Amino acid sequence: MIAKFLSELDERTGWKKVKEALLDRRIPEASGWQAWLYTLGSASLLLFAVQALTGMLLAMNYVPSPDHAYDSIRYIEREVLLGSFVRGLHHWGASFMVVIVALHMLRVFFMGAYKYPREGTWMAGVALFMVVMGFSFTGYLLPWDQKAYWATAVGTNIAAQVPTLGPYIGKVLKGGDVLGALTLSRFYAFHVLVLPALLILFVGLHLFLVVWHGISETPRRKDQ
Amino acid sequence: MENEVSRRTFLQWIIASLSAAIGLVLGGTGTGYFLSPAFKKEDEGWIDVGSVREVSRGAPVKLEFTQRKKDGWMTVETRSSAWFLTSNGRDFVAFDPRCTHLGCPYRWDADKKQFLCPCHTATFAVDGRVVSGPPPRPLDRFPVKVVRERLQIIPQALESGKA
Numbered sequence: 530m531i532a533k534f535l536s537e538l539d540e541r542t543g544w545k546k547v548k549e550a551l552l553d554r555r556i557p558e559a560s561g562w563q564a565w566l567y568t569l570g571s572a573s574l575l576l577f578a579v580q581a582l583t584g585m586l587l588a589m590n591y592v593p594s595p596d597h598a599y600d601s602i603r604y605i606e607r608e609v610l611l612g613s614f615v616r617g618l619h620h621w622g623a624s625f626m627v628v629i630v631a632l633h634m635l636r637v638f639f640m641g642a643y644k645y646p647r648e649g650t651w652m653a654g655v656a657l658f659m660v661v662m663g664f665s666f667t668g669y670l671l672p673w674d675q676k677a678y679w680a681t682a683v684g685t686n687i688a689a690q691v692p693t694l695g696p697y698i699g700k701v702l703k704g705g706d707v708l709g710a711l712t713l714s715r716f717y718a719f720h721v722l723v724l725p726a727l728l729i730l731f732v733g734l735h736l737f738l739v740v741w742h743g744i745s746e747t748p749r750r751k752d753q
Numbered sequence: 754m755e756n757e758v759s760r761r762t763f764l765q766w767i768i769a770s771l772s773a774a775i776g777l778v779l780g781g782t783g784t785g786y787f788l789s790p791a792f793k794k795e796d797e798g799w800i801d802v803g804s805v806r807e808v809s810r811g812a813p814v815k816l817e818f819t820q821r822k823k824d825g826w827m828t829v830e831t832r833s834s835a836w837f838l839t840s841n842g843r844d845f846v847a848f849d850p851r852c853t854h855l856g857c858p859y860r861w862d863a864d865k866k867q868f869l870c871p872c873h874t875a876t877f878a879v880d881g882r883v884v885s886g887p888p889p890r891p892l893d894r895f896p897v898k899v900v901r902e903r904l905q906i907i908p909q910a911l912e913s914g915k916a
């Protein structure tokens with residue numbers, strides 16, 4: 530029954546070939562703890578999926594305005610069913626995402642996997658890294674508590690130290706002269722609209738290139 | 754061995770179960786969070802207005818109270834009022850303080866023993882019936898109850914027009 534349905538579906542969509550290309554790829558021989566290093570990219574992807582799901586839920590109750598941001602988050606924590614769990618997942622997922630993506634980048638670097646012909650994969654990866662940093666920076670402001678406010682004050686002030694252009698960069702980041710309502714809604718728009726769109730775009734490119742080139746061979750010593 | 758499970762099948766099985774477990778936790782959590790408004794107990798909204806002793810027999814009194822409406826994480830406070838009367842000190846009636854014509858506040862005329870609306874000179878009997886003037890229906894009533902000698906109301910008119 531199920532087999533028949535799947536093969537009928539395959540005739541119409543060709544999903545078996547797609548699955549073969551995506552999941553049944555040939556990958557380099559690896560064993561022991563080194564094999565785990567190859568999972569870091571997929572782990573990043575899973576974390577992004579968790580962030581996307583929990584983020585969508587949080588956005589149902591969160592309001593990005595100085596009057597309501599803090600209270601709406603407290604409402605999620607205290608009154609929404611599983612609210613503190615969902616927020617906890619998003620909070621810890623954010624930290625894990627940065628750590629795992631950085632580890633993934635390190636494994637790619639130390640294995641020399643960024644070399645010809647995978648420069649494009651690496652560049653897409655660099656874009657992804659910056660997008661992840663952007664998520665962290667913008668997301669940190671959203672609770673609108675003291676820590677959020679002053680961390681962002683420091684962050685935007687650092688950006689404003691750039692010679693000549695600094696003050697303008699600061700204003701563009703803050704959406705005005707001071708850190709306030711405009712900054713919050715600007716950061717929120719980036720956090721939930723701009724950055725997810727960019728991330729999905731670059732993940733698509735990144736994964737296409739990963740599949741296209743195949744995973745690089747584990748580097749070995751000459752005498753091995 | 755007959756029932757030998759290959760390494761590949763075994764790992765596929767592990768992956769499938771782990772994915773299912775993760776999917777179940779995330780899916781269940783998301784569903785609960787998303788559907789939670791449906792399970793939330795409705796706040797009936799009874800408001801304490803004051804002691805029953807503030808209303809004496811025969812003469813309606815207008816009592817003020819603070820209405821706290823919860824709207825998510827916000828609480829909106831509004832001052833409003835209602836007319837209270839009792840004939841026996843046990844059963845109470847509460848009238849919406851707005852005239853059923855165009856919403857003007859009316860007052861109690863102690864001499865005529867009638868409610869008087871100044872806007873278009875309507876009069877209502879003590880039980881809320883229209884005595885004269887343009888109002889289309891008797892005064893609207895609020896649900897009232899007495900809890901431990903305190904008056905409580907829901908300042909929302911019972912089905913208007915049928916009071």
Ligand code: HEM
Nearest residue numbers: 567570571573574634642643650651654655657658744745
């Ligand atoms: C959201 C962030 C990211 C996701 C979801 C992601 C996902 C993946 C996945 C699933 C793979 C397959 C192989 C593996 O996991 O090792 C991969 C490979 C690769 N990634 Fe990423 N990645 C991300 C960020 C980065 C970053 C920051 C870099 C470096 C700047 C990078 C560079 C590469 C390269 C060069 C490969 C090819 C490795 C090889 O062929 O051996 N990626 N990525």
Ligand code: FES
Nearest residue numbers: 852854855870873
């Ligand atoms: S509003 Fe009361 S009579 Fe018109």
